[in-house]
Amino acid sequence: MDAIIKYLDKSLDYVSHELMKDTLYITVKSNLESVPCPECLMESSKVHCRYKKSFQDLPIQGKKVVIIIKNRNLFCVNPECPRYTFSETFDFIDAKAKKTRRLMDEIVRVSLTQSSVSAASYLSETTADIKKSSICNYLKKNDNLR
Numbered sequence: 001m002d003a004i005i006k007y008l009d010k011s012l013d014y015v016s017h018e019l020m021k022d023t024l025y026i027t028v029k030s031n032l033e034s035v036p037c038p039e040c041l042m043e044s045s046k047v048h049c050r051y052k053k054s055f056q057d058l059p060i061q062g063k064k065v066v067i068i069i070k071n072r073n074l075f076c077v078n079p080e081c082p083r084y085t086f087s088e089t090f091d092f093i094d095a096k097a098k099k100t101r102r103l104m105d106e107i108v109r110v111s112l113t114q115s116s117v118s119a120a121s122y123l124s125e126t127t128a129d130i131k132k133s134s135i136c137n138y139l140k141k142n143d144n145l146r
């Protein structure tokens with residue numbers, strides 16, 4: 001399982017998993033000692049607090065996947081920096097997103113070939129829980145990027 005998590009990001013370690021109905025819940029943790037502040041880029045390992053963050057990813061073995069991470073909120077250690085604390089972020093997901101970028105890509109790919117109603121029902125059955133309205137938003141966003 002650790003190898004699968006490493007495909008998503010090398011800085012994540014597998015902790016545990018639990019299968020509930022059609023969804024595999026995978027708990028992971030960051031293996032990075034320190035993280036750069038997004039403002040001044042100075043590395044910090046001084047933890048302010050941790051909070052649980054979860055997001056959906058691509059399915060594994062026909063099971064939907066939800067990844068859970070106890071995300072770190074760190075102090076910026078640079079006294080010159082205007083930023084007091086910041087959260088650890090990852091390249092595979094937008095800071096506030098609930099789905100990984102590769103899952104969003106898959107949702108857009110499936111939705112381009114059918115109506116958003118049938119895409120929502122197909123995806124909810126096979127890939128990830130998603131509403132029709134979210135598909136419409138992703139498609140609009142995807143259009144703007146072209």
Ligand SMILES: [Zn+2]
Pocket residue numbers: 037038039040041042076077078081082083
């Ligand atoms: Zn800083």
